[in-house]
Amino acid sequence: MMVRRRKNLTLREIAELAGTSKSTVSRVLTNHSSVSPETRARVQKVIEERGYQPNFFARGLAGGPTGLVAVLVPEINSGFYAEVLRGMDDVASKNMAHLLTSIAHGADDLFDLWRSFCREGRADGVVVVAPPRAFFRKGIRKLELPAVLCAARPPEGAQRWQAVDSVTVDNEKGFTALLHHLVQIGCRSFIHVAGPQDVFDGQERRNAFEKFMEAHVNLSGQVIEAGFNPEDGLHAAESYLERSDVVPDAFVCFNDSTAYGVLESLRRRKLEAGRDVMVTGCDDEPAAQSLGLTSLRMPMREMGRECSRLLLERIRVRNREIPPRNIVFGLELQIRSSSLGHRRNRW
Amino acid sequence: MMVRRRKNLTLREIAELAGTSKSTVSRVLTNHSSVSPETRARVQKVIEERGYQPNFFARGLAGGPTGLVAVLVPEINSGFYAEVLRGMDDVASKNMAHLLTSIAHGADDLFDLWRSFCREGRADGVVVVAPPRAFFRKGIRKLELPAVLCAARPPEGAQRWQAVDSVTVDNEKGFTALLHHLVQIGCRSFIHVAGPQDVFDGQERRNAFEKFMEAHVNLSGQVIEAGFNPEDGLHAAESYLERSDVVPDAFVCFNDSTAYGVLESLRRRKLEAGRDVMVTGCDDEPAAQSLGLTSLRMPMREMGRECSRLLLERIRVRNREIPPRNIVFGLELQIRSSSLGHRRNRW
DNA sequence: CTGAAAGCGCTTACAG
DNA sequence: CTGAAAGCGCTTACAG
Numbered sequence: 001m002m003v004r005r006r007k008n009l010t011l012r013e014i015a016e017l018a019g020t021s022k023s024t025v026s027r028v029l030t031n032h033s034s035v036s037p038e039t040r041a042r043v044q045k046v047i048e049e050r051g052y053q054p055n056f057f058a059r060g061l062a063g064g065p066t067g068l069v070a071v072l073v074p075e076i077n078s079g080f081y082a083e084v085l086r087g088m089d090d091v092a093s094k095n096m097a098h099l100l101t102s103i104a105h106g107a108d109d110l111f112d113l114w115r116s117f118c119r120e121g122r123a124d125g126v127v128v129v130a131p132p133r134a135f136f137r138k139g140i141r142k143l144e145l146p147a148v149l150c151a152a153r154p155p156e157g158a159q160r161w162q163a164v165d166s167v168t169v170d171n172e173k174g175f176t177a178l179l180h181h182l183v184q185i186g187c188r189s190f191i192h193v194a195g196p197q198d199v200f201d202g203q204e205r206r207n208a209f210e211k212f213m214e215a216h217v218n219l220s221g222q223v224i225e226a227g228f229n230p231e232d233g234l235h236a237a238e239s240y241l242e243r244s245d246v247v248p249d250a251f252v253c254f255n256d257s258t259a260y261g262v263l264e265s266l267r268r269r270k271l272e273a274g275r276d277v278m279v280t281g282c283d284d285e286p287a288a289q290s291l292g293l294t295s296l297r298m299p300m301r302e303m304g305r306e307c308s309r310l311l312l313e314r315i316r317v318r319n320r321e322i323p324p325r326n327i328v329f330g331l332e333l334q335i336r337s338s339s340l341g342h343r344r345n346r347w
Numbered sequence: 348m349m350v351r352r353r354k355n356l357t358l359r360e361i362a363e364l365a366g367t368s369k370s371t372v373s374r375v376l377t378n379h380s381s382v383s384p385e386t387r388a389r390v391q392k393v394i395e396e397r398g399y400q401p402n403f404f405a406r407g408l409a410g411g412p413t414g415l416v417a418v419l420v421p422e423i424n425s426g427f428y429a430e431v432l433r434g435m436d437d438v439a440s441k442n443m444a445h446l447l448t449s450i451a452h453g454a455d456d457l458f459d460l461w462r463s464f465c466r467e468g469r470a471d472g473v474v475v476v477a478p479p480r481a482f483f484r485k486g487i488r489k490l491e492l493p494a495v496l497c498a499a500r501p502p503e504g505a506q507r508w509q510a511v512d513s514v515t516v517d518n519e520k521g522f523t524a525l526l527h528h529l530v531q532i533g534c535r536s537f538i539h540v541a542g543p544q545d546v547f548d549g550q551e552r553r554n555a556f557e558k559f560m561e562a563h564v565n566l567s568g569q570v571i572e573a574g575f576n577p578e579d580g581l582h583a584a585e586s587y588l589e590r591s592d593v594v595p596d597a598f599v600c601f602n603d604s605t606a607y608g609v610l611e612s613l614r615r616r617k618l619e620a621g622r623d624v625m626v627t628g629c630d631d632e633p634a635a636q637s638l639g640l641t642s643l644r645m646p647m648r649e650m651g652r653e654c655s656r657l658l659l660e661r662i663r664v665r666n667r668e669i670p671p672r673n674i675v676f677g678l679e680l681q682i683r684s685s686s687l688g689h690r691r692n693r694w
Numbered sequence: 695c696t697g698a699a700a701g702c703g704c705t706t707a708c709a710g
Numbered sequence: 711c712t713g714a715a716a717g718c719g720c721t722t723a724c725a726g
Contacts, residue, residue: 008466008467010702010703010704011703011704011705012703020712020713021712021713021714022703022704022705022713022714023705023706023712023713023714023715024711024712024713026704026705026706027705027706027711027712029704029705030705030706032706034711034712035711035712036711036712039711039712053463053467054703054704055408055467055702055703055704056404056467056469056704057403057404057405057406057407057408057413057469057702057703057704058404058408058702058703058704058705058718059404059703059704059705060404060407060704060718061402061404061405061408061702061703061704061705061717061718061719061720062703062704062705062706062717062718063704063705063706063717063718064704064705064706066404068447071448075433078425078426078429078430078433079425079426079429081429082425082426082428082429082432083425085429085432085448085450086422086425086450089448089449089450090450093449093450098447098448098449098469099447099448099449100415100445100446100447100448101418101432101436101445101446101447101448102436102440102445102446103432103433103436103437103440116400119355120355120400120402120403122403122404122445229633230633230634230636230637256634257633260633260634260636260637261637263637264636264637267639285634286576286577286604286607286634287577287603287607287632287633287634287637287638289577289607289611290577290607290608290610290611290634290638291634291637291638292614357718357719357720358719358720358721359719367696367697368696368697368698369697369698369719369720369721370696370697370698370699370721370722371695371696371697373720373721373722374695374696374721374722376720376721377721377722379722381695381696382695382696383695383696386695386696401719401720402718402719402720403720404718404719404720405702405718405719405720405721406719406720406721407702407720408701408702408703408704408718408719408720408721409701409702409719409720409721409722410701410702410720410721410722411720411721411722
């Protein structure tokens with residue numbers, strides 16, 4: 001029969017049951033070395049039996065680890081951060097950690113959140129998801145808390161941030177593979193529907209596009225600025241198509257969402273994606289498959305998992321130095337009907 | 348010039364600055380009545396000037412409010428809970444509250460999370476998003492924490508849960524309007540691609556469908572069971588179309604995701620949605636528009652906001668009784684090309 | 695209306 | 711290796 005109880009046990013009670021003192025129980029809890037194997041085993045047995053979980057307010061107050069991991073996300077594609085959160089929770093929950101989620105409105109808000117978490121020490125560590133460049137400009141005197149960047153790397157100038165871990169994707173490799181594929185099926189003229197340029201992925205993808213175009217003089221490439229929503233893609237495509245007399249061979253979009261907008265714009269002009277013009281996205285959201293949209297798979301959940309792993313490791317070793325790490329995931333090309341057609345080469 | 352400081356101030360310091368005692372400062376913080384207007388004003392001034400924020404570990408430990416709101420979500424459509432989270436954070440952050448997010452794997456896990464939050468009192472309140480029926484079966488002796496259900500209402504039998512607030516949508520009204528629209532454009536035979544039946548919306552939408560069919564004897568309706576993912580929709584449609592010799596006039600899907608799968612299945616058979624057969628979803632995800640999918644707009648963010656509002660109100664009044672509330676949002680019909688065609692009536 | 699004091703459940707020097 | 715004790719920063723009876 002289960003032991004039922006209204007309240008959690010306390011350290012004191014565990015100590016009594018194990019015939020030792022609070023201090024010792026605390027030491028086994030915090031993995032302190034100086035506990036004899038026998039006492040440790042005895043205490044651990046009681047802890048297991050009674051399903052004891054330390055009160056995290058008391059822990060936090062006394063200066064111990066709190067089991068809280070803060071996640072700061074800006075207002076981005078909700079499908080993206082939802083998956084990152086899920087990945088983070090996957091490994092956090094296995095390590096008795098909980099996610100403290102905050103959604104920022106703009107770079108300033110994001111920075112305020114960051115600072116308040118650092119000052120107050122509410123969490124053991126922080127993951128910042130896809131921060132805009134402006135986030136790094138504000139000086140942070142010192143990194144008081146273990147931190148990991150998700151889908152971003154600290155920019156060159158940001159001295160203080162260089163020591164931070166990051167989890168990113170290889171945008172250049174991914175976009176290069178994608179462009180090669182498009183060239184292979186006959187595309188020669190490209191429009192890159194660029195994402196926000198103050199965000200890491202937006203910038204890297206554009207760079208990859210431009211680099212590819214520079215390296216292939218027989219191709220023509222142009223960049224039009226959009227954003228990250230379908231509406232942004234729609235507006236960008238509309239205004240481009242309105243003032244242009246030729247349709248490019250391919251629209252290479254920053255992400256799936258902007259590609260949706262481009263598809264809409266094409267539909268209005270009775271142009272068929274995959275036949276009259278190729279269209280590609282990035283992220284590989286669930287809907288991309290239904291739309292037959294060629295895309296690059298962004299391993300969001302895996303990225304979230306990795307963020308938690310890196311952060312928890314740093315938390316576990318406390319202040320001991322770990323050199324900064326950058327984990328890079330690949331973007332897997334998913335070819336679908338929106339880039340399957342064989343358009344005749346007009347060049 | 349800003350006052351810079353590494354650490355937060357403490358109650359004691361505020362008290363000294365305001366020339367009073369910790370107790371009194373604490374009383375103004377907790378909105379206790381028995382403080383003279385003058386002292387209150389003096390204390391509040393100091394608090395504002397120094398930007399004091401109480402340490403929430405100390406608060407939690409001492410039994411005060413912690414400013415933490417727990418959100419428990421099962422493994423559902425990530426776009427859905429992402430938006431709910433955002434809505435919740437919108438109003439929570441304005442009230443100095445933070446979201447403690449946990450993602451459950453299955454009903455048991457969800458219940459375990461629930462219980463652990465109740466036992467440990469980590470949060471001031473809990474929002475449970477779209478819990479499956481099984482969640483309610485487990486006996487909870489007493490609701491120790493203010494709670495709100497999102498996209499669910501407690502089932503009849505669950506005594507203990509009747510007192511809980513809930514935020515839902517009017518599935519019956521929404522689906523009735525949708526079906527009327529389909530009838531109007533000539534549909535007579537319907538397939539409902541049903542969602543999970545252990546989830547509130549899944550059940551209500553199916554009920555609405557069946558009720559409508561019973562009320563209109565000239566229509567034929569059939570239910571096929573799916574789930575909530577594109578793959579579920581695909582499999583359901585595939586297995587139906589394989590063994591059936593007639594194509595229905597319309598597929599009425601539980602949500603957009605399952606509709607994506609149905610669309611895929613139709614595409615494989617060279618059937619065009621909106622011409623050969625109508626297809627509808629529910630949720631109105633961003634991609635639905637690009638797909639030209641008729642849908643019902645689920646006001647996810649608004650629902651999240653309302654959840655926070657209800658919960659924070661309960662938290663604020665402490666134990667004082669508030670009768671249980673059920674906030675019901677409407678589902679707005681978005682007619683798109685997947686249900687625009689005029690199919691000839693075969694009846 | 696106000697203050698001194700106890701207590702919430704931990705962690706961590708400190709002394710053995 | 712172990713325990714008694716101080717302290718983290720609050721809230722809340724309790725006594726005025």
